[in-house]
Amino acid sequence: MTTSAIPAKSPVGTGGIPVPVTGALDGAPGLTDRLDRLDRLVELGTGRLDAPILADAAVLLDRAGQRLRLSGEHTVVTLAGGTGSGKSSLFNAICGLELSPTGVRRPMTSKAHACVWGLDGAGPLLDWLDVDKRHRYARASALDLERADSSLQGLVLIDLPDHDSIQALHRAEVDRFVTIADLLVWVVDPQKYADAALHRNYIVPFARHAGVTLIVLNQVDKLQPAEVDDCVTDLRRLLEAEGLADPRIVTTSAVSEEGVAGFRDVLVDTVAARRARSERLIADVDKVSERFTEFRGAAEPPKGVDEARRTELVQALTDAAGAPAVAEAMESAYELRASDFVGWPVSALITRLRSDPLRRMRLTELRDELRGAFTGPIGAQQGDVDTALQGVTDGVAAELPAPWARSVRAAARSQAAELPEALGDALKDALPSFNQVPRWWWLVKTWQYFLVLVSILGVAWIGLLIAYGLFEVGDAPTGLVGEAGLIPYVAILVVCTLGMGALTASACRNMVALQSAKHGERMEQHMRERIAVVAEEKVLGPVSAELDTYAQFRDNVEAVRGG
Template sequence: MAGQVPAAPEPTEPPALTDRLNAMDRLVQLGTGRIEPVLLDEAEVMLDRAGQRLRLSGEHTVITLAGGTGSGKSSLFNAICGLELSPTGVRRPMTSKAHACVWGLDGAGPLLDWLDVDKRHRYARASALDLERADSTLQGLVLLDLPDHDSIQALHRAEVDRFVTIADLLVWVVDPQKYADAALHRNYIVPFARHAGVTLIVLNQIDKLQPDEVADCVADLRRLLEAEGLVDPRIVTTSAISEEGVRGFRDVLVDTVAAHSARSERLTADVDKLAERFADQRGTTEPATTVDDARRAELIDALTDAAGAPAVAEAMESAYELRAADFVGWPVTALVTRLRSDPLRRMRLTELRDELRGAFTGPIGAQQGDVDTALQGVTDGVTGDLPESWARSVRGAARSHAPELPEALGISLKDALPTFNQVPRWWWLVKTWQYFLVLVSVLGVAWIGMLVAYGVFEVGDSPNDLVGEAGLIPYVAILVICTFGMGALTSSACRNMVALSSSRHGERMEQHMRERISQVADEKVLTPVAAELNVYARFRTDVESVLP
């Protein structure tokens, strides 16, 4: 239709904003349980608000008129709308609920529902206002008149607080008498100083000033705003008593709506504000990725001692020697030893082994106090340059499995214990040799007995000279003595060899247990620490992505 203004295309947000919001979401996930909950809660609220706003109409720009009692914001609202929509008067406060005027209804309904504007206070302008510049339009504007921020009614102040967190453009209407109001500056200007790009200060009622006083008032207001952190504040002057008095303000609204950028600029300012606080949770130096080798070795040594691995290795070394004695010892000596009351010799080695294995199936494998001592200082080398919250998180990761460590160490020692079913082959050879010597000795003694019986006492007819010649007794006795000597000598030599091999066996046992303990240390301590350091590294990367 001729003269109809074509609808503006649906604006799309810049990829940088979407990327920063995604990075902020990752920061919340990575920081949960690690950094201050207040910051995470605020970030979650902002992300939820941003997500909802981005899903709603991008053709509309939400602009709020907020101010104190008597600032004339409702009169300014009516002047822009061209209709008496918001009540004005001497009695304060006049506006108790937000009033909305919308230019362009298509897609505005869900947005107004999200803004929670009462349907009784929604107004629409179907066409552009009759402006001097024919090409100017407010199509897409959602203009809100808010209650007084300094109202004595708590609900009014809560309404203002809610809208200033979701508006695309914040317009603060002040008057020449109260533009330095402490409540406004303390509660809104200073907290939203980072939002200078989406904040507009309107000095209203300039008709009450002399022409030369207006510039002085604006200069003083600018000085005050800059002192409070509002960089290059935008200030316009208005007077709602005439159309000319609001023309400059209307032009700002027209330009803002036409740019279709207020929504993304507001969300960007929200992200910027939180990004600085997240940056405070990030260290300045590149973090380590894992515990260094020296501290890892110290941890394994401490856990090895806590688990009692050296004592177990020594016990197994003794058990090795005892078991070897059953194979390489002189059986005659062993028989004599068993005839004596020796409780140690009554112990069966298999029972000893079962008791050793059973000792490591529960928490008694390593005392919790010893484990806690071993864990002290393991993360000192990687937390020195971290922010305190992350240092605490890394230390917590190192102790995350502390209650499980005693049992895990006990199981690792239990699995490291060798079986006694297999013995060195040379033990069997020695045992066979020793029993051969015993057999020779027994036969020699029997031979001497027969020589004494037949050769000395002539108890009967000798079957042959080998058992009837008494002169053979000294030679047979020498044979028996030699076999006894050879058995004792063999036993002594083998004991020396066993002592050397048992020492090596103990060292191998301790090394084997140490390897098992190192696996436990890696799984229960060092891997969680490395994972936490990886989370911190990702956090730092995402902080870089979310910063402007």
């Protein structure tokens, strides 16, 4: 029987990742999709879920990607156990040669030893496993292929150091291999099969890996047949109590070779099925996916913020921005502006003669001041904005898992610092131009100046009648200015004209008052609509996006779990 060391050949692809040897996924077509969904979970959970679970998932994705790129024709089987369990002797018995050192002194195995049946594609795999080149052996000679154990073609059998070794490096080596092996074989002996270190550190944490775990009760040659059954029964009870469902137990003796053939048959079946690689990865995905499940709430997530809370938020932001006060100020400005057009010019002249600089300032600068109020760095007060944001997510986040409730609230406040300025811009853009004057104002203004003209002409006519009719300063050019008896009639005309102008101004003021109230309401509604756009962009949109992210997370959790 011949063995040979595996040559150090390790073709690698871009970035140092081994070149794929086989594209098959060991008959598990759903594995790739589940890994893709797990990758999506990591992406969706970043910044929202606890870092350790995301880190563990990322490590699994990296490990799975590398393992699937390597030989699918080989099955990596590790023999692990405690000091004196006889795993190295069992390793040698399967290999048929003394490849791993055995003896009374403990620990004997300080480095992982690997024996490979079939060299094609094994080199990159062993490089990834980081097995020292001095401890790689191959069963690949023509004589070996003629033997019955050629059915182990594709097996990579690894003998590990003791998991309970006093050497920390030995324990670290075991810890590394148990996370990457396709099939975990734990070799125990009748005296220490209940060893707390084994069960606490390996059996319990990997209880979900029952499908890729095999327990070998070695050294049964030291027991009576009845004692063997009792040990197996007790060991099975212990394993099931620790969560290892339907554990597979094989009894062997490396000394008498009792049960070694049965163990070899298990390895033959495992290698022939070529499912251990994908089953191991599926078990890893199952284990990680369970950790994501606690962050998937039972209740269906809301699609977004309900209409009542949307309305409440817009109203709160409207108040915070001072839109009602702005609308009231613009209503006053509307009335002041209208008085220049529909007011009685005679009254306006008297007012101007009294010189009211405040009114002039309000007429000419009110709108500029209002616009300038929203272009500075303050706008709406930050405290008022923060108060408006407090209640918008209360109902939405109430039934969400804690991390997602926090992320939804954070999304609502993600642009809180930008809200005051955005609200100020919205109000500024909503302010109308003072150059827009209703047509009827111009008609009234024309009518009023016509009445003023008639009044002036009437007064002039009376003056001419007094001059020519009463004082006879000269010959009257016409009878209309020489008849003093026309003075009362012309005076009545002037009084009626002035009265008509005053009545027109009074009626128009009532109309302006009604229109200014409507103008203020339209202004406030217009500002509310602009603020609603800001609320959607800065608050409601991010909240809806976060809820959509959570919905995707829930769907991907189900897909990763195989639901």
